Amino acid sequence: MGRSPCCEKAHTNKGAWTKEEDDRLTAYIRAHGEGCWRSLPKAAGLLRCGKSCRLRWINYLRPDLKRGNFTEEEDELIIKLHNLLGNKWSLIAGRLPGRTDNEIKNYWNTHIRRKLLNRGIDPATHRPINEAAQDASTISFAASAVKEEEKSGYGEKDIKRSVQERCPDLNLELTISPPYQNQNEPLKKTGVVSLCFACSSGLQNGKDCSCRISSIGSSSSTGSSAPGYDFLGMKSAVLDYRSLETK
DNA sequence: AATATACCCAACCGCACCCAG
DNA sequence: ACTGGGTGCGGTTGGGTATAT
Numbered sequence: 001m002g003r004s005p006c007c008e009k010a011h012t013n014k015g016a017w018t019k020e021e022d023d024r025l026t027a028y029i030r031a032h033g034e035g036c037w038r039s040l041p042k043a044a045g046l047l048r049c050g051k052s053c054r055l056r057w058i059n060y061l062r063p064d065l066k067r068g069n070f071t072e073e074e075d076e077l078i079i080k081l082h083n084l085l086g087n088k089w090s091l092i093a094g095r096l097p098g099r100t101d102n103e104i105k106n107y108w109n110t111h112i113r114r115k116l117l118n119r120g121i122d123p124a125t126h127r128p129i130n131e132a133a134q135d136a137s138t139i140s141f142a143a144s145a146v147k148e149e150e151k152s153g154y155g156e157k158d159i160k161r162s163v164q165e166r167c168p169d170l171n172l173e174l175t176i177s178p179p180y181q182n183q184n185e186p187l188k189k190t191g192v193v194s195l196c197f198a199c200s201s202g203l204q205n206g207k208d209c210s211c212r213i214s215s216i217g218s219s220s221s222t223g224s225s226a227p228g229y230d231f232l233g234m235k236s237a238v239l240d241y242r243s244l245e246t247k
Numbered sequence: 248a249a250t251a252t253a254c255c256c257a258a259c260c261g262c263a264c265c266c267a268g
Numbered sequence: 269a270c271t272g273g274g275t276g277c278g279g280t281t282g283g284g285t286a287t288a289t
Contacts, residue, residue, distance in 0.1 A: 016257075016283085038274060054275080055258065090277060101277075106256050 013047045017056055021046060025053055026061050059102045066098025070107055078104060078112060083126040 013021070028044035034057070037050035046053060070078075074096060081092045089101035089108075096104065108123075116123040 014259075036274085049259090051260090051275085052258075058276095059257070087278065102257080105278075110255060 012041075012049050012052070014052075017060075021048065022056070022061060025057060029057060029061075055102075059100045064098055065100065070099075070111075074099070075112060075115070078108065079116070079126075082108065082112075082123075 017025075024044050024046055028040065028046075032043075037054045039050070040046075040053050041048045041050055044053075048056075077096065078092060081095055085091050087105075089105045093099050093101040093104050113123045116126075117129075120129055121127065122129045
């Protein structure tokens, strides 16, 4: 059977958009708003697939887009979010106003990957490359949940549902486990260790480390005795995902 | 100056999810 | 419960541009 194609490919333009097409699309969306992408091309007089129109608008024509280079702060935020979320570019983009998932994905693949590799960090696991190779254990909640479910023999849908059940609407109240804890390194006597991103990525006391002072004597805002980790500037063992809503 | 190579990014493709019927 | 249309997402590709040889 198969699904019907999203558009009549024989009569649609492909490739780069012309100025005229951009103008038509922009004018139409300004007049009628977003949505109904399937019927939009015809209504707007465009020989384009609806998906293509949506992509062009979202990634290029939207007036609230922030063009230009990523700042150092954006870089670090992307790295932190990727460490937590993995390749969930749309979720990451949701935390970077004016940036699109496609833009962030491209930026990750062309700049940040290399940046992390230069730091000796595996961009996939956010752990030092040599150790990431030795131990492929997971670093994110979702990934570890998937791994657990895989062991138990559930299918992909079950896995996703399970993650979703644990994280309804991604309003997750997660306890973030440290991405890596060197077994040979004893915990600080207080038993409460607040790790900055550099440390949690395996660069303890590196030049990017910002927790050398805060790691002593700080405690989790939850008041629990569990170790707290400084993530996204929140010295807490719990990350509230309600602030990570999707677009 | 010409050619090769690397890099960047817009756009495409296929799949999965959501939801109305 | 099932089906199919609409939409969103992530991976990949291809063409343009910059840099190296």
